Amino acid sequence: MPSIYDAIKDDHDDHRSLLNTIADTEGDSAERREAWDRFYNDVKSHAAAEEETFYSKLMSETWGQDHARHSVHEHQQLDDLMEELRETEMSSSAWLTTFKKLKHDYEHHMDEEEEELFTRAKKVIGEEDNDKFGAAFLERKEKEAKLIDEKREDSLED
Numbered sequence: 593m594p595s596i597y598d599a600i601k602d603d604h605d606d607h608r609s610l611l612n613t614i615a616d617t618e619g620d621s622a623e624r625r626e627a628w629d630r631f632y633n634d635v636k637s638h639a640a641a642e643e644e645t646f647y648s649k650l651m652s653e654t655w656g657q658d659h660a661r662h663s664v665h666e667h668q669q670l671d672d673l674m675e676e677l678r679e680t681e682m683s684s685s686a687w688l689t690t691f692k693k694l695k696h697d698y699e700h701h702m703d704e705e706e707e708e709l710f711t712r713a714k715k716v717i718g719e720e721d722n723d724k725f726g727a728a729f730l731e732r733k734e735k736e737a738k739l740i741d742e743k744r745e746d747s748l749e750d
Contacts, residue, residue: 595722596646597710599729603638604702607631611695620682628682632674633740635698639667641733645725646713653716659709666701670694 594602610631617624643664650656673694680687717725 593723594726594730596717596725596729597714597722599726600638600642600646601706603634603733604706607635607638607702608699610634611698614691615695624682628677632678633737635670635674636740637733637736639671640736641729643667644732645728646717649725650709650713650716655712656716659712663701663705663709666697670698670701673697 610627613627614624614631617627647656647660647663650660673690677687677690677694680690
């Protein structure tokens with residue numbers, strides 16, 4: 593079982609790769625659409641799991657409250673950009689402009705978590721709990737992914 597830090601970092605690595613794939617594609621291509629769908633769904637489930645299992649634990653520390661609130665706020669901003677992208681024609685210049693902002697902001701968010709938040713969080717979630725929190729994160733992420741799939745299927749039926 594990966595530690596909470598490895599589980600989050602593995603997701604971040606996948607997300608960076610997908611962002612680069614999307615950036616390297618053009619227009620409303622099958623490759624861009626597939627990478628975008630994978631990115632969108634995974635980031636949604638990742639953020640929900642991270643907030644419930646990781647940030648909630650950090651909130652138990654005074655210093656962690658501000659950091660967790662800041663990260664949750666960034667999640668909301670990123671979510672707003674992703675929803676805007678879902679409503680915009682993928683082949684338009686507006687889509688590309690918004691995507692570039694999303695890419696920049698999300699890369700900043702991931703770097704900030706890995707370089708600053710992880711170091712401080714290790715004082716709250718020590719080695720003895722790493723695997724337990726990693727398992728909880730992955731379990732919550734899987735549940736969230738199923739909810740996203742169900743929601744998508746429901747909207748397709750409407």
